[in-house]
Amino acid sequence: MTASSTLDSPAADSVTLDRFRSSRWRRRVAAVSGENHAESTADRILRRLGLTIGLAGLIVAVVELPDIADQSRFVAPGWTALTVILALGWFPVLAVVSLGRSRRVIRTVAGLAALSFLAAMATIPLAYSEPTSDASSVWVYRVLALGVLAAALAWRPPLSVVYLIVAAGEAALANRSVVAGGTTLSLIGDFARAAGLCAMFLWCCTYALASAARVDRESVIASKRAAAVAGAAARDREQARFAALIHDAVLSTLLDASRAGTESPVLRQQAQRTLDQLDECRGGDTEPDHLDAQSAVGFLRSAVHEVNPGVRFTARRWAGLDDLRLPVDAAGTIAAALAEAVRNSLRHATVPGRSVRRTVTVTVSAGGIRVVFRDDGAGFDLDRVPADRLGNSVSILGRMRQLAGGAGFVESQPGEGTTVTLVWGGGG
Structure with missing residues (x-):
């Protein structure tokens, strides 16, 4: 799949994070997670x-x-x-x-x-x-x-x-x-x-x-539930992939073999391809405790639409650079933080007299994932939010801070909407 003209490159991801740090009017409320910084x-x-x-x-x-x-x-x-x-x-x-x-x-x-x-x-x-x-x-x-x-x-x-x-x-x-x-x-x-x-x-x-x-x-219970859902989705996908392999490769090869009266080079090649595919499945190339790009995007889309189906969801993937292997516990943490951001927007971003536009953009590139939630609602002054406000500090930033390889950012100004950015860079 080719990327659209608006798709950021891996280098642009770094530039975007630098802008978060240096922008004058956007004040970051974020903490990059790590084993030495995780704190309950x-x-x-x-x-x-x-x-x-x-x-x-x-x-x-x-x-x-x-x-x-x-x-x-x-x-x-x-x-x-x-x-x-x-x-x-x-x-x-x-x-x-x-x-x-x-x-x-x-x-x-x-x-x-x-x-x-x-x-x-x-x-x-x-x-x-x-x-x-x-x-x-x-x-x-x-x-x-x-x-x-x-x-x-x-x-x-x-x-x-x-x-x-x-x-x-x-x-x-x-x-x-x-x-x-x-x-x-x-x-x-x-x-x-x-x-x-x-x-x-x-x-x-x-x-x-x-x-x-x-x-x-x-928080632990919510993360475990999300991880269980993600794991079930991954297992279902593996079962569907294996069933498709049995039907499209194994059974068709056996059927062709039963019909062929003499040795066929085409049949030998087909049989070899089928054996190679079976070896890949046996080797566990896709582990049930990790999600690839497609499964991760689908899981995050389900988490958002479970809160509000009206949120516009867009996924972007770089061809050749979307080899994502996202642990299910990391996927659950990101999904829980994203769902809380959507709920916060529904509670606090309402503007009398007009509808508020809410979007989620997921970008997969170079073994990492970036999730951006935006609304054009009421916004708020970050300096006036108490440090122990659970909606931001615990449910969103706290989750991302405790996720190895993750980071969370909240940007907002009164009257200019809110942007929540969740990043995972392969620390799992």
Whole structure:
């Protein structure tokens, strides 16, 4: 098949990607995937929470410094420094490791910060020989949420709840050791206030981590379903090809052989061609876990038209350069990201008073595939889209980032439509 005059060459593919990077008015929201860069949603949320909580520890140290200095007047030298180091010393470390270390390291440091915070509160009754009349509450009591948030990062919810109860009780006892005139009723009140406030922080953190894990699970399920569909399509195509070979080659050769009364050179050549074709099938030249150009295009077309049959679908292939071998899991990932782009357009690109034109163009060349979805709808400002917006960051770009050899690009401007580009370059 020959390419049309609008078909880009392999060199043009590189030029197009360079334009995505350098264009003034188009701002790319993209991430090229790779084994070293693939990161789940749960890991990203854990990393961001760790950085936030670690920086919060630094901010608390600055804000509470006047009260820390004031309350240190009533204790022996060295106790205040020990308490501050135990309570807040691990939080800067947590902020640093959250920037680039593994999930296990972040959880380990968070667990150390939580346990160290408990140890800091345990030093309060030892430091104060008697309550003081100048303090309304000990400073660690007011920042108990830091220890609870660290526990939420480090451990599962049941253990975090146990930590909350223990920490709230210890904070109430520490408060009673500092504040004069404490009673049993005030002790219960201190415990209730600390536990109630920290429970809200614990719930928010736990819910964020659970939601991120659920997004990862749903993404894996969707990819497996798409891969299963692609694999079934590939198997059906192989069965049809084999059935055609049996009918057109094997049976026709046997029929000619039964009719020929004498040896025929033509019959020998036909038989040899049939044997060669059977050897190709036996050799598995087309593996069931890979799609060729035709199967990949058909699979992507089905994914788009399942969402909206009205989307115009165009396929372009370079003659002699369309030897695509696309893994079915990669095909499923691309199809899922493409379907989400179509759904986003249907939800958000509507323009009152006119119809929105939507097109998908698939280009196969040099062992790779490029899928471009365009609409001329409302468009949007990329700078105003939150970084954790699931439609773009997870469902489209997140999928492509985790696909070896893949890349995802989203371009848009208000009033100028949206273009989503998905590229796979043989990394599977």
